[in-house]
Structures are given as C-alpha cells and as structure tokens.
Amino acid sequence: MALSVELAVRYGLTRNGLPSPASFRRWVEAALRGAKRRKPSALAIRLVDIGEGRALNRDYRGKDYATNVLSFPVELPPGVALPLIGDLAICAPVVQREAAEQGKAVRDHWAHLTIHGVLHLLGHDHVDERDATIMEALETRILAGLGIADPYA
Template sequence: MVHVGYAAPRAGVPAAASFRRWVEAALRGAKRRRATELSIRIVDVAEGRALNRDYRGKDYATNVLSFGADLPPGVQLPLIGDIVICAPVVAREAAEQGKAPRDHWAHLTVHGVLHLLGHDHIIEAEAEVMEALETRILAGLGIADPYRP
C-alpha cells in the first residue's frame, strides 16, 4: 500500500496513481514479494530544506529523502518507511539535465524505494549495483537510463 500526500502545489506533480505504479515497479524489480506499505510526501523547498538539515545536517533542499521505518521489537507490520520528494528541486533538476519531468519523478521514486529496501550508493561498488537495478526497473517502465549522459 502506498500513501501519497501533497504538501506543495500540485502543478507539474504526478498523480498518486503514477507514484503507486513506480513503487510497485521498484518492489518487483528488487524482488520484494511480501506485503509492503510506505508513504510518499511531496514537499516544497522550505520543508525539504528543514528535513535535510534536521536529519542529514545539510542545509539545502535535496530531491529525495528516505526514512526507513524504525518499528519497536516484536511489531510485525508491512511498513518500510517514508519517502519525501521536493517538487521544486525535481522540476529544476529535470530542466537542468534535459530530462522529461515525469521520467525524473519516476527515477527519484524508484531510488527512494530502493533506499528503503536497504540499497545505498555511498560505496562505489554498492552504487553500481543500485544504479544498475534502478536502470533496469526504469527500462521496464519505458524510461531511459538516468545515469547516461
């Protein structure tokens, strides 16, 4: 189950059904077969910056943040966490990179889901695995490799 909340103007932001489709593609691509629940919150620059500052110590709005669920011991829920996507940053990046905005939204959604599933890109070898998985998932959605120049 995917919950989508909009805390930023909706202009240029995909509908909840698109986010759900992209999340499902990411879960399938990562071979996640059990029930899964997560939330996606679309935010403006002020909220994106505050969250990035408060949780990562970086005083700027970033494109996507993933917050894994920290469930108490013994609590068995399908919740894996929350994804926060900053709408103005996504729009700016898509324009700067010459990407279709919808493709960039899809990429960042898939990227966020993979983080919630334990993937990371700090170490180069892990980054290569994560990027290859993202590329394969996005190709299944008809979206070009976001890492190709």
Template sequence: MSRVEVAVGYAAPRKGVPAPASFRRWVEAALKGARRRKASEVAIRIVDADEGQALNLQYRGRDYATNVLSFPADLPPGLDLPLIGDLVICAPVVAREAAEQGKKPADHWAHLTVHGTLHLLGYDHIDEAEAEAMEALETKVLAGLGIADPYLA
C-alpha cells in the same frame, strides 16, 4: 506480488506533480525489481523547497533542499507490519533538475521514486560497489517502465 499501499500527501502545489497512481506504479516497479514479495506500505510526502531544506538540515545536517529523502521504517523487533518507510520528495528541486538535465519531468519523478524506494529496502550508494549495484537495479526497473537510463550523460 503482494499488496502494495502507497499514500501520497501533497504539501506543495500539485502543478506538474504526478498523480498518486503514478507514484504507486513506480513504487510497485521498484519493489518487484528488488524481488520484494511481502505486503508493503510506503508514505510519500511532496514538499516545497522550505520544508525540503528544513528536513534535509534536521535529518542529514545539510542546509539545502534535496530531491528525495528516504526514511526507512524503524519498527521494534517482533512487530511485523508492512510499513517499509516514508519518502519526502521536493517538487521544485525535481522540476529544476529535470529541466537542467534535459529529462522529461515524469521520468525524473519516476527515477527519484524508484531510487527512494530502494533506499527504504536497504540499498545504498555509499561506496562504489553499492552505488554500481543500486544504479544497475534502478536502470533495470526504469527500463521496465519505458524510461531511459538516468545515469547516461
């Protein structure tokens, strides 16, 4: 695989939040699973509930903090940079969901990082066929990391 750069910024308390090396490993796994061979750069910002809610309202029109927001790079034609986009992950939402769903927090962080990275690559879950394809790829990538299928009840 080509060079992968992952920059992680913490705008929320770091307690319970994985280290940058973990995020890099998860992004690399998603890129490999999606068979992306080009150099890639991803920025990840870890936020609190207030910032998560403000960003979700501003960009998606939804007035609540969500677990992960993906912002694919919108580069002008002809500009060939490795930046694929930015992820915003809301730490308190991830912690709450992991507890509610009985998941290991690190596994849930991995899932959301893989999920967000696949969104940056153009994967989506708007219709049923897209959702099934994206979930299958997520499950495969996570299995490669030793993480159980997050979609099983």
C-alpha cells in the same frame, strides 16, 4: 502475483503539474517488483516545497539545503511485524529543476527518484562505489521496464 501495497501520497504544495497518486503507485510497485520484494508493503510519500525539503534535510541529515528525495526507512521494535517500509519526502521544485538542468523529461525524473527512494527504504545504498554500481544497475533495469532511458547515461 499481485503486489500488496498500501501507499499514501500527500501534497505539501500546490498539486498542479505534479504526478498523480496513480503514477506514484506504478513507480513504487515497479521498484518493489524489481527489488524482488514479495511481502506486503506500506509507505507514504510526501511532496514538499523548498522550505520543507530544506528543513527536513537540515534536521535529519545536517545539510542545509533542499535535496531531491529523502528516505526514512522504518525502524520497528523487535517482535513487531508490520508491512511498513518507511516514508519518502520528495522536493518537487528540486526534481523539476534537476530535470530541466539535465535535459530529462520531468515525468521520467519523477519516476527515477521515486524508485531510487523506494530502493533506499529497502536497504539499498550508494555510499561506496560497489554499492552505487549495484543500486544504479537495479534502478536502470526497473526504469527500462517502464520504458524510461538510463538516467545515468
């Protein structure tokens, strides 16, 4: 059964060296399948620079630094049924820096953080150890299906 996914990818910085919308679609669909979401889904991904990433993290989380991925789950009013699950903001320079620091392939790190963000949009979290274990196992399984090694190993 094919997934119904409406995905908008926007680049808030130079697109050179960044994944294509087709790559993001592949990773989003893998996350949705892995989380067993069968309903139509719509989301937007915005790739941001350090300045925009820092401003978003400061304004929405009270943390004055750029982080790798921010998720903004949709909060629809009661009685409104739309396929929208939310938005992701991914800070490209942070993703690239982390991949280098952690000795990971940049593309694999992009895939991981996209999947991680989508799982947040679907309600998964890692606030406590139990939830973190569940979410990390799900991420690892989804990534393995894409031929990507366990990012937590």
